[in-house]
Amino acid sequence: MNNELFPIVWFGLIGFALTLYVILDGFSLGIGILFPFVRDDEQRGIMLTSASPFWDGNQTWLVLSTAGLYGAFPLVYASLLPAMYLPLVLMLMCLFFRGMTFEFRSEADSYKGFDIGFSIATLAVAFIQGMIVGSVIGGLASDDSNFAEDAFGWFSWFGLCTGAALVIGYALLGAAWLIVKTEGRLQRRFYSMVRPLMSLFVVSMLTVVVWTPFVNERIAERWSRFPNLLWLGLVAVLMLGLAVATVRSAARRHEKRIFLLVVAMFVLGLIGLIASLYPIMLPPDITLWKAASSRSSQQFLLVGYAIMIPITLGYTAYSYRVFRGKVRESEE
Amino acid sequence: MLGLDTVDLARLQFSTTVMYHIIFLALSIGLSTYLAFLEAMWLKTGNRVYLGIYHYWLPHFAVNYAAGVVSGVIMAFEFGTNWSGFSSKAGGINGVLLTYEVITAFFLEAGFFGIMMFGEGRVSRKVHFFATCIVALGAYISTFWILASNSWMQTPAGYAIENGRFIPENWWHVIFNPSQPFRFVHMSLAALIATAFVVAGIAAWHLYRNNRDTVARKMLSMALWMLTFVVPLQIVAGDVHGLNTLEHQPAKVAAMEAYWKIEPERAGMPMVVFAWPDPEQEKNRYTLEIPRLSSLYLTHSLTGKIQGLEQWPEDERPYVPLVFYAFRLMVYLGFAMLGLVALSLWLRKRKRLYDSRWFLVLTMLATPAGVIAIEAGWVTTEAGRQPWIIYGLLRTVEGVSPFSVSTLVTSLVGLWGIYTLIFAIGAYFFFKLVRRTPEESLPAEEQHDDAQENRAPRHPFSRRSRRDS
Numbered sequence: 001m002n003n004e005l006f007p008i009v010w011f012g013l014i015g016f017a018l019t020l021y022v023i024l025d026g027f028s029l030g031i032g033i034l035f036p037f038v039r040d041d042e043q044r045g046i047m048l049t050s051a052s053p054f055w056d057g058n059q060t061w062l063v064l065s066t067a068g069l070y071g072a073f074p075l076v077y078a079s080l081l082p083a084m085y086l087p088l089v090l091m092l093m094c095l096f097f098r099g100m101t102f103e104f105r106s107e108a109d110s111y112k113g114f115d116i117g118f119s120i121a122t123l124a125v126a127f128i129q130g131m132i133v134g135s136v137i138g139g140l141a142s143d144d145s146n147f148a149e150d151a152f153g154w155f156s157w158f159g160l161c162t163g164a165a166l167v168i169g170y171a172l173l174g175a176a177w178l179i180v181k182t183e184g185r186l187q188r189r190f191y192s193m194v195r196p197l198m199s200l201f202v203v204s205m206l207t208v209v210v211w212t213p214f215v216n217e218r219i220a221e222r223w224s225r226f227p228n229l230l231w232l233g234l235v236a237v238l239m240l241g242l243a244v245a246t247v248r249s250a251a252r253r254h255e256k257r258i259f260l261l262v263v264a265m266f267v268l269g270l271i272g273l274i275a276s277l278y279p280i281m282l283p284p285d286i287t288l289w290k291a292a293s294s295r296s297s298q299q300f301l302l303v304g305y306a307i308m309i310p311i312t313l314g315y316t317a318y319s320y321r322v323f324r325g326k327v328r329e330s331e332e
Numbered sequence: 333m334l335g336l337d338t339v340d341l342a343r344l345q346f347s348t349t350v351m352y353h354i355i356f357l358a359l360s361i362g363l364s365t366y367l368a369f370l371e372a373m374w375l376k377t378g379n380r381v382y383l384g385i386y387h388y389w390l391p392h393f394a395v396n397y398a399a400g401v402v403s404g405v406i407m408a409f410e411f412g413t414n415w416s417g418f419s420s421k422a423g424g425i426n427g428v429l430l431t432y433e434v435i436t437a438f439f440l441e442a443g444f445f446g447i448m449m450f451g452e453g454r455v456s457r458k459v460h461f462f463a464t465c466i467v468a469l470g471a472y473i474s475t476f477w478i479l480a481s482n483s484w485m486q487t488p489a490g491y492a493i494e495n496g497r498f499i500p501e502n503w504w505h506v507i508f509n510p511s512q513p514f515r516f517v518h519m520s521l522a523a524l525i526a527t528a529f530v531v532a533g534i535a536a537w538h539l540y541r542n543n544r545d546t547v548a549r550k551m552l553s554m555a556l557w558m559l560t561f562v563v564p565l566q567i568v569a570g571d572v573h574g575l576n577t578l579e580h581q582p583a584k585v586a587a588m589e590a591y592w593k594i595e596p597e598r599a600g601m602p603m604v605v606f607a608w609p610d611p612e613q614e615k616n617r618y619t620l621e622i623p624r625l626s627s628l629y630l631t632h633s634l635t636g637k638i639q640g641l642e643q644w645p646e647d648e649r650p651y652v653p654l655v656f657y658a659f660r661l662m663v664y665l666g667f668a669m670l671g672l673v674a675l676s677l678w679l680r681k682r683k684r685l686y687d688s689r690w691f692l693v694l695t696m697l698a699t700p701a702g703v704i705a706i707e708a709g710w711v712t713t714e715a716g717r718q719p720w721i722i723y724g725l726l727r728t729v730e731g732v733s734p735f736s737v738s739t740l741v742t743s744l745v746g747l748w749g750i751y752t753l754i755f756a757i758g759a760y761f762f763f764k765l766v767r768r769t770p771e772e773s774l775p776a777e778e779q780h781d782d783a784q785e786n787r788a789p790r791h792p793f794s795r796r797s798r799r800d801s
Contacts, residue, residue, distance in 0.1 A: 052446070052449075052450060053446030053447070053449070053450045053451075054446055055398075055446070056397070056398065056401045056441075056442035056445055056446070057439060057442035057443050057445075057446065059401060059402070059405060059442075060401075060434065060438045060439050060442050062405060063404070063405055063408050063434050063438060064431070064434045064435065064438075064439075066405075066408045066409060066412070067408055067427060067430040067431040067433070067434045068427075068431050068434075069412075069427075070408075070411060070412060070419060070423050070426070070427030070430055070431070071423060071424070071426075071427030071428035071429075071430065071431040072427070072431075073423075074419055074420050074421075074422075074423020074424060074427055074497075075420055075423075077411075077412045077419055077420070077423055077427065078412055078416035078417075078419045078420035078423065078733075079416065079420075080412075081409060081412030081413040081416070082412065082413055082414075082416045082733040082734075082735070084413075085413050085733075085735065085739060085743065086739065086742065086743065088409060088413055089413070089743040089746060089747065090746065092405060092406045092409055093746055093747060093750040095402055095405055095406075096402045096403060096405075096406060096750060096754065097750060097753075097754065098402075099398055099399070099401065099402035100398070100399060100402065100754050100757065100758070102398070103394065103395050103398040103399070104395070104757060104758075104761055107391065107395075107761050107764065107765065108761075293423055293424035293427070293428075293497075294424050294494075294497070294499045294500065296424075296499065296500045296501065296503075297423075297424035297425070297427075297428050297499075297500055300428060300500065300503055301428050301431055301432075304431065304432050304435055304436070305435065308435040308436055308439075309435065312435065312439040312440075312443070315439075315440075315443045315444070316439070316443055318443075319443050319444075319446050319447060322447060322451065322454050322455055323446070323450065323454065
């Protein structure tokens with residue numbers, strides 16, 4: 001291909017959108033995952049209120065990732081989605097249900113049913129997202145474009161592990177967000193969660209990293225080559241450093257630093273994942289050049305992106321600024 | 333399942349999820365416009381009635397909008413999960429248009445929706461009003477792009493085909509393809525009409541119970557004025573859109589009108605008022621016709637000729653009964669709406685608008701009229717495009733993902749289950765919300781003054797102040 005640069009740019013931009021989704025909806029999902037650990041209706045209300053002004057915008061990054069894939073890499077969009085059909089449909093159903101319980105809760109007379117439904121749906125969404133990532137790393141075991149024929153091709157034990165890891169990661173992100181947005185007894189509750197959640201997260205991440213070379217030969221080969229091993233070691237050390245720093249910040253009550261450190265861990269993890277796969281977009285063998293749409297499509301998309309994404313980030317930041325500070329009462 | 337093949341099942345799944353989704357969208361477009369107008373009127377006149385109506389509809393809008401977002405996420409995935417043949421070939425066009433919708437509309441709506449709903453005391457009234465307007469604007473931008481995408485599938489333009497994939501050549505032609513402007517106008521007006529009927533219906537119901545409710549009176553009057561202007565406009569827009577369809581998708585029009593044969597020259601085409609179109613015999617049964625009327629509205633001449641379905645091979649025709657009935661339903665509803673509007677004008681003139689109980693009942697019955705017309709219109713245009721997914725270029729059969737029947741039945745049952753559940757809960761809360769009388773949402777005079785004296789306005793537009801009042 002002579003237009004090699006565009007697909008690489010687009011690969012990066014979709015990674016960017018997906019990373020923002022994972023972080024932004026990650027903390028909203030984390031809130032739902034932490035629901036069972038907070039018993040009081042009023043306090044749960046505060047937890048939800050901390051996310052409600054950003055709720056829809058956060059999920060829009062998922063739509064952008066999906067739509068971007070559709071426009072810039074139609075082959076990946078049209079192979080990955082059918083291959084993950086049943087888990088995706090289940091995830092979408094749960095996303096729908098989660099959104100509606102969130103919305104209706106404020107109108108309800110009794111919160112209990114909504115809270116249980118909200119929490120279960122959230123847990124399912126988080127777990128399935130992690131599982132899909134695992135299945136993608138493991139590779140979709142069939143030849144080109146016929147992914148859809150095997151209804152259970154998506155299942156893997158590795159996927160269960162990545163699913164669990166993401167649930168824990170989102171919970172950690174949620175706790176870190178809520179430390180920033182709450183105060184008093186509720187905030188202390190989340191402070192106390194940081195250490196156990198971080199321990200679990202580190203263990204689950206290590207498991208995933210050790211397991212990965214066994215499910216993806218290409219990654220195994222790549223990681224074992226000389227300079228790469230060094231990089232891998234560096235990322236691992238950085239991750240552990242961030243983990244330790246997070247726990248310390250929690251002990252010293254550095255509210256915002258905890259959140260930033262957890263975000264840094266997510267970003268680093270996602271970069272590591274993308275770098276390990278590059279230039280394969282869909283293992284085992286769909287490269288980003290093979291999957292790319294035409295130059296005219298990617299070029300036109302880039303124009304829109306270059307203009308709109310800075311503006312979008314601008315008013316998104318404005319919205320976070322407007323709603324900065326502690327949530328004092330639930331706006332239910 | 334029931335003798336349906338995988339293409340039927342995939343279509344059934346897509347059509348039910350999108351028909352569900354469009355209800356929220358239509359009402360979101362309409363309500364966001366209405367709210368922006370109400371806020372403008374309140375800021376301009378200081379009349380608390382506008383504020384009361386605003387408060388009354390704000391939670392409805394919130395729920396609709398949120399439902400639109402999450403059911404929209406499902407749609408964004410479904411193009412890929414269920415239509416991989418289509419999306420892998422046309423992603424370079426439809427995927428790009430969808431991405432433009434996300435970056436120019438979805439984020440805009442979502443970002444300012446937060447400020448609109450929860451900005452109490454945190455932003456000035458001007459910024460709040462700005463946010464409300466942006467949310468409404470976002471709804472139209474979104475409509476623009478998604479209809480560019482749909483219209484391109486109806487009347488493709490500005491593309492080339494390379495290795496079976498559709499490559500954009502001229503984006504201007506892709507976006508403003510021949511049916512896009514018509515569809516955009518028709519759908520935007522339809523959303524306003526659907527919302528106005530819902531508002532009018534709820535207002536009528538409250539007036540039926542207590543016709544002194546000043547807020548409900550204002551609500552009914554505003555909604556009916558809206559309909560008075562927009563319904564006739566929509567009939568014209570629909571006619572023009574029909575002419576556009578006749579030019580670009582004549583087989584669809586033939587199915588809409590149930591014309592099988594090419595009639596002899598100069599006879600003029602009748603309008604089929606009622607019939608049972610029989611695709612096997614290729615003729616209509618139990619027919620009731622008005623001579624020459626179709627020629628008049630389709631060609632604007634009494635002797636105009638319209639192509640019959642026999643002109644296309646059997647495997648290039650849509651399923652006529654569905655298209656025919658869906659189109660009849662939409663058009664008859666349109667004229668019934670016009671009748672209601674005429675009655676309202678007559679009652680207004682006699683100053684009996686708020687206390688003619690029969691008219692209030694009629695308006696209540698018309699509550700879902702606009703939504704039903706939208707659904708019927710979409711069935712007409714989508715079923716009328718068949719057997720093509722991209723008109724004349726790619727067949728629906730080639731666009732579908734290769735799933736087994738059992739996989740599709742599983743997803744279909746799951747989705748129908750969750751949609752039914754959410755519909756039930758949604759309906760419960762809808763009735764709970766509309767049981768509040770409009771007068772209740774009128775902000776108390778003193779509270780309002782308090783706020784002004786303290787110069788720390790509890791923002792009158794937020795959800796919370798509604799609950800406190």
